[in-house]
Amino acid sequence: MKFTPCVLSLLLSSTASAKPLAHEHHMHKRDVVTVVHTVYANGDLYTPPAETADPAPQTAGINAPYAPAPDTTAAAAAGTSSAAAGAPSSDSSSSSGSGTSGLSFGAAIVYSPYSSSGGCKDANTIASEIAQLSAYDVIRIYGVDCNQVPNILSALASHQKLFAGIFNMGSLSSDLATLKAGVESTSSWDKIFTVSIGNELVNSGQQSASSMVSYTNQGRSILRGYGYNGPVVTVDTFVAYYNNPSLCSGSDYIAANAHPYFDSTCSASDAGSWVQNHISTLSSLCSGKSVIITETGWPSQGNANGAAVPSVSNQQAALSSINSLVKGQSIILSAFNELWKSPGSCGCEQYWGVLD
Template identity: 45%
Template sequence: MLLTNIITTSAILGAALAAPAPRHHQHQHKRDEVTTTLRNAVTVVVNGAAPTAAAQPIDESAVLNNNADAATTPVTTTLAPANTVAQQATTPAHTEETATSTTAAAAPVSTGGSSSSSSSNVGAGGAKGITYSPYNGDGSCKSTSQVASDLAQLTDYGLIRLYGVDCDQVANVLQAKSSSQKLFLGIFYVDQIQNGVDTMKAAIDQYGSWSDVDTVSVGNELVNGGQASTGQVGQYISTARSALQSAGYSGPVVSVDTFIAVINNPDLCNYSDYMAINAHAYFDQNTAAENAGPWVLQQIQRVWTACGGNKEVVVTESGWPSQGQTYGVAVPSKENQAAAISSIKDTCGSSTVLFNAFNDYWKADGYLDVEKYWGIYGN
């Protein structure tokens, strides 16, 4: 992410330079994936000249939220990502940045998938859907009966999002879901696209039909994590779309990334059939749990605007941790999780897939010790 801010007081600059660099969160969704904590490096340029001493870390949110009343020499701060893809034309964005107020045309409530109206996407669960991972606390695969027991608790949701094809999860969830539920399937490993499609097709042929599938995603937060350029994401989607069509699927194909990755890399708007984004108010640090819904809606509007109003936007992850460290005004607790989920449902539930069905004890504690504790239904 390349972010340039003009700061009009030297006093603000001095305060900002003394603050720590922000850290950004990245969910891990596979048992062998490592949670990454990213930092922004800062170069400060005064009157077009680089400083003689090495620039100190700067708190991005402190700079963005200060009001500059005095007119002094403009100072430009340039925040560059700590990790980039080699020979990549675009800059990878990082997961959750402070969402400053943005004036944008109101985005239409997204339907995504094949549904014809957003209201039809909200079941008794109050949201478009919910995410699900088929792993025990020790990282082993859940059995067919365990998956069935889990899915029995999720019948209020019309859409179940999966991240991969391992652990027979496509077959097991197809057998366990109700006839009215749809699946948001995922190909996690972009170097195994054909294998992912073949695994999906085998499960579909035995336990259902492609009409059970709302959407197929390729990769998760690839640009945000610096794992691919926007052009590479486009190639992955094209490869998957072709393989899926050959397998008999003709529905939407997307690549999920964070809201800020799309805003900073609008080329991503060219590839997915609709924009699938992850957005978590907790990592904004300036948003309390009860305001999570309006914050998520703002990110939907920002992405819709970044894509020129030409693509529908679906939030494919949004939730709140029940345990972990306090981050600004964001406090993890069961009570705050319930407040955040309620706010999201009330504000933009028809466009949001809630994260996550159950706690993921197989994960590392992660940044701010929250990675394990997003489960809405506990264990």
């Protein structure tokens, strides 16, 4: 079998040194003031200086919209008009079961409640933007600030669900209470696909693997008391999972962020194969647990990283590759460009949006 360079390098890194090639930590909260770039090459760890997270707004680049292809398999199985647009099958409600029941979905995407200046988007803006995401069955968010939970839930179509998140472990209990209030004021737990406890906190060095397992178990216990019986996970990078396999025990399924752009040997057209191979490796590492890649994508602007070159056309190629191979196992970063972020050393942090 002939392997492309990035897939071959992935196989060699997995079998020889067990060190992944690269990963970059993305900001997803306004109050986060650093971007952590973690690059693995020959076992060496590199972390560049911290950067400010709130630059002045910049003009967005022109970016051709991307929408996932319809999930015809799900449509045939469900036999409904919503499934024809790639909607989850009728058994996808996560609140009636436990663990990994109801993980089926067609396409998923990350959404941010922050404006270009870093302020909160109002309810009308959120409703207008969520309406543009009708091709996506799952919308992922990271926190409970900006009234985002009720605003987004109110805007979701009948076939859509919310991948909710708690960002700060220091306010875990109070933020879960805020999540509960947002859900119960506008909808029900049936609309929650998953709740994540933390995002890349082991990769960034803010928490240990054992503490995140503990926080995830604590969060699950609170959520069960609230009547939510769906999946509870902690999200971290594939790097963090490879270096801390104990993370596998905390989540109902493996939720890992993995971006092929940060592998300098991977071209845009090979992005899907790259993600697919990491899914396989993570499942093997975690005793066969189901895996969802909770962030992946390709920037439309930024600095070249070897064979990984940001551009509108390469973003299209990468997303087409990802969609063809791991749609239903991955969440695209992100719906719109996020100009409230720092550009980062890659010059790319603001430009992962697929609809701008």
